[in-house]
Amino acid sequence: MKPTLLIANAICKHFGGVKALSDVSLTIRKGEIYGLIGPNGAGKTTFFNVLTGLYHPNGGELLFDGYKMRASAPHLAAQSGIARTFQNIRLFGNMTALENVMVGRHVRTQAGVVGAVLRDPRTRREEAGIHRRAEELLHYVGVADRANDLARHLSYGDQRRLEIARALATDPKLLALDEPAAGMNASETAELRVLIEGIRNDGITVLLIEHDVKLVMGLCDRVAVLDYGVKICEDVPAVVQKNPKVIEAYLGGSVA
Amino acid sequence: MMTLTLDTLKQDKRAAIAATVGVGVLLAVFPFIVGSTLGNSWLRILDFALLYIMLALGLNIVVGFAGLLDMGYIAFYAVGAYLYALLASPHFGLHVPVWVILPAGALLAGMAGALLGAPTLRLRGDYLAIVTLGFGEIVRIFMNNLNAPVNITNGPQGISSIDPIHMGGITLAKPLSVAGFTLPSLHAYYYLFLALALLIIFVSIRLEDSRIGRAWVAIREDEIAAKACGINTRNIKLLAFTMGASFGGVAGGLFAGFQGFVSPESFNLMESVMVLCMVVLGGMGNIPGVILGGVMLTVLPEFFRHSAGPVQQAIFGKILLDPEALRMLLFGLALVAVMLYRPAGLWPSTIRRREFNGEAGNAVKGGK
Numbered sequence: 001m002k003p004t005l006l007i008a009n010a011i012c013k014h015f016g017g018v019k020a021l022s023d024v025s026l027t028i029r030k031g032e033i034y035g036l037i038g039p040n041g042a043g044k045t046t047f048f049n050v051l052t053g054l055y056h057p058n059g060g061e062l063l064f065d066g067y068k069m070r071a072s073a074p075h076l077a078a079q080s081g082i083a084r085t086f087q088n089i090r091l092f093g094n095m096t097a098l099e100n101v102m103v104g105r106h107v108r109t110q111a112g113v114v115g116a117v118l119r120d121p122r123t124r125r126e127e128a129g130i131h132r133r134a135e136e137l138l139h140y141v142g143v144a145d146r147a148n149d150l151a152r153h154l155s156y157g158d159q160r161r162l163e164i165a166r167a168l169a170t171d172p173k174l175l176a177l178d179e180p181a182a183g184m185n186a187s188e189t190a191e192l193r194v195l196i197e198g199i200r201n202d203g204i205t206v207l208l209i210e211h212d213v214k215l216v217m218g219l220c221d222r223v224a225v226l227d228y229g230v231k232i233c234e235d236v237p238a239v240v241q242k243n244p245k246v247i248e249a250y251l252g253g254s255v256a
Numbered sequence: 257m258m259t260l261t262l263d264t265l266k267q268d269k270r271a272a273i274a275a276t277v278g279v280g281v282l283l284a285v286f287p288f289i290v291g292s293t294l295g296n297s298w299l300r301i302l303d304f305a306l307l308y309i310m311l312a313l314g315l316n317i318v319v320g321f322a323g324l325l326d327m328g329y330i331a332f333y334a335v336g337a338y339l340y341a342l343l344a345s346p347h348f349g350l351h352v353p354v355w356v357i358l359p360a361g362a363l364l365a366g367m368a369g370a371l372l373g374a375p376t377l378r379l380r381g382d383y384l385a386i387v388t389l390g391f392g393e394i395v396r397i398f399m400n401n402l403n404a405p406v407n408i409t410n411g412p413q414g415i416s417s418i419d420p421i422h423m424g425g426i427t428l429a430k431p432l433s434v435a436g437f438t439l440p441s442l443h444a445y446y447y448l449f450l451a452l453a454l455l456i457i458f459v460s461i462r463l464e465d466s467r468i469g470r471a472w473v474a475i476r477e478d479e480i481a482a483k484a485c486g487i488n489t490r491n492i493k494l495l496a497f498t499m500g501a502s503f504g505g506v507a508g509g510l511f512a513g514f515q516g517f518v519s520p521e522s523f524n525l526m527e528s529v530m531v532l533c534m535v536v537l538g539g540m541g542n543i544p545g546v547i548l549g550g551v552m553l554t555v556l557p558e559f560f561r562h563s564a565g566p567v568q569q570a571i572f573g574k575i576l577l578d579p580e581a582l583r584m585l586l587f588g589l590a591l592v593a594v595m596l597y598r599p600a601g602l603w604p605s606t607i608r609r610r611e612f613n614g615e616a617g618n619a620v621k622g623g624k
Contacts, residue, residue, distance in 0.1 A: 052484060078486030086484075092477035095470075103474045107486025109467055113499065116466030117459050123466075130467070170486050 002029040005065060005174060005205050006051075012059035013046055013229075020046040021229045023060070028174070033196065033206045035220035035237070037213065039249055042226040044209045045087055048178055051207075052084045053077035065173060078107050083172035085163040087179045087209075093152035097143055097162050100151050101134035104169025137165040141195060157188045164195065168204075175199060176207040181215055193219055217241060225249065287446040298558075299442040303514065305554040306449035307507050312534040312550040313460050313543065314503025319532065320541035321469060322496035323476025325385040328372070328392020329531055332501040334523035335368050336361035336508020338399060338409060341518045344419040347410060354421050358509045365505025366498040368395075373497030377490055380479075392528050399520040414519025421448065421513035428513075445514055452510065456503055460543050463499070472496055473541070537594050539601030548603050560586050 006028040013021040020043045028034045036044050049055040051062065053074040062069040070076055083104075092100050109130060115123035138144040141161040146154055151162060160180055167175055177196070181189045189212065196219060200206055210216045216223060217237040224234040227249040233240050240246055291299045315329045339361045343352040372391050376384055403411030420429030428448065432439040463469045471492045474482040483489050512518050530553060538549020564579035564586075577585075594602060 054480065054483070074480075074483035075486045075488045078484060084484055086481065090478050090481035090484075092474050092481065094477055095473055099470060099473075103470050103482070103487070104485050106467060106471055106474075111467045113463065113468055113495065116468050117462045119462065127467070166485065 002031055004028070005030045006207075007063040008047075008051070008060065009063065010060040011047065011050055011057050011062070013043075013050055013055060014058050019229050021050065021057075021226075024226065024229070024231050025060075026224050026231060026234055028205060028207060029222075030173075030205055031200065031203060032221040033200050033208060033219055035216040035223040036207060036209045036226065037211075037216055037223060038226035041228075042249075043229040044226055045178060046229075047226070048084060048176055048207075048209060051077070051176060052082055075107065078170050078172075081171070081173035082176060083167035083170045083174070084176040085160070085167050085178055085180060087182065089156075089159045089163055091151040091159055091163055091166070093150065095151060096148050097138060097151055097154060097158075098131075098134055098147040100162055101137050101165050101169045102130050104137075104166040105130040105133060107170050134165075134169060137168050138162075140168070140198075141165040142191075157184055157191075160184070160192070161195070164199075168199070172204060174205045174207060176209075178209045179211060180208070181210055181212045189215060283450060287443045291440070291443065296442055299446070301554060301558045303442060303445050303449055305551050306446070306453045307511055307514075308531065308534060308554045309453050309547050309550040310449075310456050310503055310507040310510075311531045312538070312546045313456050314500045314507070315531050316500075316535050316541065316543070316546045317460065317463070317472070317503070318496050318500035319535050320546065321464065321472040321476065322493060323380075323472075324493065324496065325381060325388070326372075326497075326500070327385045327389035327525075327528055327532065328395070329388075329500070329504060330523045330525075330528040331372075331392040331395035332365040332368055332504030333508040333511065333527070334395050334399060334520075335365045335501075336505035336510075337512040337518045337522070338415075338508075339364055339505070340509040340512035341415040341418050342408070344513070345415050346417050347415045351419055354423060354509075354513065358506055361505040361509040362502040363505070365508065366502035368505075369497040369499075369501025370494050372501075373494045377493055389525065389528075392523075392525060396520050396523050399523070409520075412520060414517060414521070416517045418512050418516045418518065420516060421445070421510070429516075449510060449514075452506060456506070457543065457547070464543065468492070468495065476541075533591065537591065537601060539603040539605065542601065542603060542605035545601050545603030545605070549601070552602075556590070557583050557587055 004027050006026075008024060008026050010023045010025050011021050012019070012023060024043070024047060026034075036047065038044050046055065050057045053069075053072055053076060056072040064080055064082065067080065069080065092103060095103070109126050111123045111126050115126075135144065135147065138147050141164055143154065143158045143161050143165070146158060146162075151159065154162060164175075164177070164180065180196070181192055184192060193215060196206055196208070208216065208220060220237055222235065223237050223240045225232050225240060225243070225246050227245075232245045232249060233243045235243070287299055287302065290302055311329070311333060314332070315326060318324050318326045318329070340354075340357050342348060343350050343357050343360075344354070372388065376387050379387060399409045400412055402409040403413075409415070420427050422428065426432065428444045429441055431441060432444050471482065471487045474485065474487060475489055475492060479489055511522075534549035534553045535546050536549075537553065538547065539545025560583040561579055564577070564582045565575055568575050568577065598604075
């Protein structure tokens with residue numbers, strides 16, 4: 001069995017009286033594509049936000065790569081190697097595609113004000129490295145020809161890809177994608193699938209929230225299903241598909 | 257057309273050097289042209305324009321780059337000015353040299369910037385504007401009231417007879433003799449302010465195109481995404497406040513030495529609004545635009561002030577409207593017109609302009 005990368009242990013998150021997540025535990029292994037599915041409002045994005053430090057969980061703990069994660073510090077989550085994309089794309093609209101990816105390198109570089117003003121050889125080298133890596137990543141996701149266009153002027157599919165490139169720029173161990181195929185047509189989804197598989201083959205673990213069940217079942221090594229903030233199933237796709245609880249969650253309860 | 261010429265300069269090294277030399281010579285002889293044709297009052301305005309450029313560039317870091325609306329920026333100008341006034345005037349009998357005061361002013365204003373930034377980290381937009389506006393007023397009211405029980409700032413009377421800027425045996429208050437050539441005081445101040453303005457422009461340009469500059473813009477564009485990219489938004493925002501404020505502190509010190517007198521009245525809300533207008537009107541986040549905004553908003557109101565009276569006299573035979581009131585009216589109209597017809601500012605950033613040029617712009621950028 002592959003070594004584990006992430007252990008979520010009894011994560012709870014409440015919003016007032018709403019229990020968005022109750023005791024959700026899951027284990028993600030290194031090098032796998034892990035799917036997180038569930039009906040609308042099941043708590044998938046909430047789990048993402050807890051994982052990436054945007055939300056402070058009410059209970060439970062996260063062990064990432066052997067270390068306990070400090071809550072509510074998104075930049076520390078990025079530093080420890082968790083990168084994410086957003087369900088509603090969040091690019092830096094008035095920056096070029098290239099600059100967007102360059103921002104992603106922020107966490108792996110350290111030039112400060114003095115370096116920026118003096119441009120000493122070390123800063124220049126670092127800056128050249130940022131530039132090179134950003135261009136590589138734009139090629140990798142296939143939006144290199146739009147490198148100097150403003151992010152907000154890219155097509156929807158390109159924006160999704162650009163967001164993935166920006167996330168990859170942080171050198172993540174775990175890439176968390178929040179509904180990357182939302183709003184894509186069949187051919188775009190197929191291309192996305194190739195991209196995600198490529199990312200996994202490069203050794204990056206992928207956590208995928210997706211509504212497109214066909215994509216999830218075809219792509220993921222293991223899948224967890226959330227319903228009303230509770231994990232109802234975690235297994236390989238073939239088993240999950242046949243699980244009566246999952247079918248009930250998706251098709252509605254007490255089907256005659 | 258402007259795009260064309262600027263981009264040509266970027267590509268052609270020789271043209272760029274020629275242009276730099278040309279601009280340099282123009283800036284060097286400019287005070288003599290202004291002094292001999294328009295007189296000393298315009299030379300003073302020119303000196304003030306340079307101070308306002310420094311202020312506008314400082315505020316541009318906070319508002320233009322990091323997108324944090326700061327309505328109390330003049331407070332940092334006040335901090336720099338009062339530090340100079342207190343450390344180099346008969347008020348306390350201290351006469352600290354200027355090369356100590358200016359860096360100290362930058363440092364103290366930077367600390368004031370961090371002090372303002374720290375409690376406002378979670379605020380954005382309108383809410384941040386209200387808090388910073390309050391901060392600006394607090395600083396002014398402090399200066400106004402710190403004359404009792406211990407007289408520190410001399411209250412509303414302000415501090416006068418401040419030492420002129422001097423270094424070693426050279427003082428800028430009297431005409432300078434350089435190699436048998438006499439340089440009037442206003443000219444000397446011009447060169448000093450120009451040198452510091454150029455330094456601040458240089459620092460701004462370097463910061464803009466750096467890891468820190470990109471982080472500022474990322475926060476402006478989307479704070480949550482910036483956090484997810486691993487940017488420590490707390491530190492980077494505080495850095496923006498500190499850097500911006502320190503520019504203001506330097507400008508404030510120069511102002512005190514130049515003017516010889518400071519009082520709380522010089523640092524009212526209108527001044528903050530004016531500097532903000534320079535940034536917004538010129539083109540938020542674009543350094544040449546902000547410089548243009550600084551020059552225009554210093555020179556135009558003075559132009560209106562000087563011409564409103566004589567023009568009315570010539571047309572109507574008498575002065576119908578008070579020139580001072582008319583000045584603000586025209587200024588307001590100009591603001592409305594710019595916001596209607598050039599909402600991104602008079603000189604928006606290259607990227608935004610490139611959007612309008614489409615393919616041609618891309619080719620240029622690719623060729624760089």
